[in-house]
Amino acid sequence: MEFVKLNFEYSDDVTVINREQFEAHMRLYEGYINKMNEIDGLLAENSDLEQANSTYSEYRGIKRGETFALNGVILHEFYFENIGSLNNVPEDSVTRCLARDYGSFDLWQDHFVATAKASRGWVVLCYDPRSDRFRNISLDAHDIGNIAISVPILVLDMYEHAYFLEYADDKTTYINNFMKNIDWCIVKDRLESL
Ligand SMILES: [Fe+2]
Numbered sequence: 001m002e003f004v005k006l007n008f009e010y011s012d013d014v015t016v017i018n019r020e021q022f023e024a025h026m027r028l029y030e031g032y033i034n035k036m037n038e039i040d041g042l043l044a045e046n047s048d049l050e051q052a053n054s055t056y057s058e059y060r061g062i063k064r065g066e067t068f069a070l071n072g073v074i075l076h077e078f079y080f081e082n083i084g085s086l087n088n089v090p091e092d093s094v095t096r097c098l099a100r101d102y103g104s105f106d107l108w109q110d111h112f113v114a115t116a117k118a119s120r121g122w123v124v125l126c127y128d129p130r131s132d133r134f135r136n137i138s139l140d141a142h143d144i145g146n147i148a149i150s151v152p153i154l155v156l157d158m159y160e161h162a163y164f165l166e167y168a169d170d171k172t173t174y175i176n177n178f179m180k181n182i183d184w185c186i187v188k189d190r191l192e193s194l
Helices: 021-043 058-081 092-102 106-119 170-178 183-191
Strands: 122-128 131-141 149-157
Touching: 021 058, 021 106, 058 122, 058 149, 092 106, 092 131, 092 183, 106 122, 106 131, 106 149, 106 170
Parallel strands: none
Antiparallel strands: 122 131, 122 149
């Protein structure tokens, strides 16, 4: 399957990132799309298999890039999709889910913000079927920190490239603006599809 960039349109209703920050970020996302097509093309050639080596090898480079780029595609698509506009409020069915595992919706939110501050790459609210609970997980890179089986529900990009152009080192304001711009309808759809 060839990877094709999804079309995310910038909206002036979105106040978490400005147009310049959005467009720069979109170019990075497109880079992962292109790399996945390149990697799948290399894998289809079935070459370098005999030289595979865990210290250094061409094949190791492809394998390291494969999950890095694929998660880069997936996580960016979840992130851009779940950015909404101001004054979204979650429905009771959503807040109940999160309150179940965190004590209250507000406590879930406090943990999500803390996880964002603790992350170098991503914070992901995901469903973990192994323990039947929702978890805010911290990823230091696209491929570092994920649970082997988990379903993303809400995704926030905490790489510096996601906010530095607009917010410089003020990551707290970026996180707070994101929390006010969550598209809770998308979150609800993801919860209902579990
Ligand atoms: Fe990003």
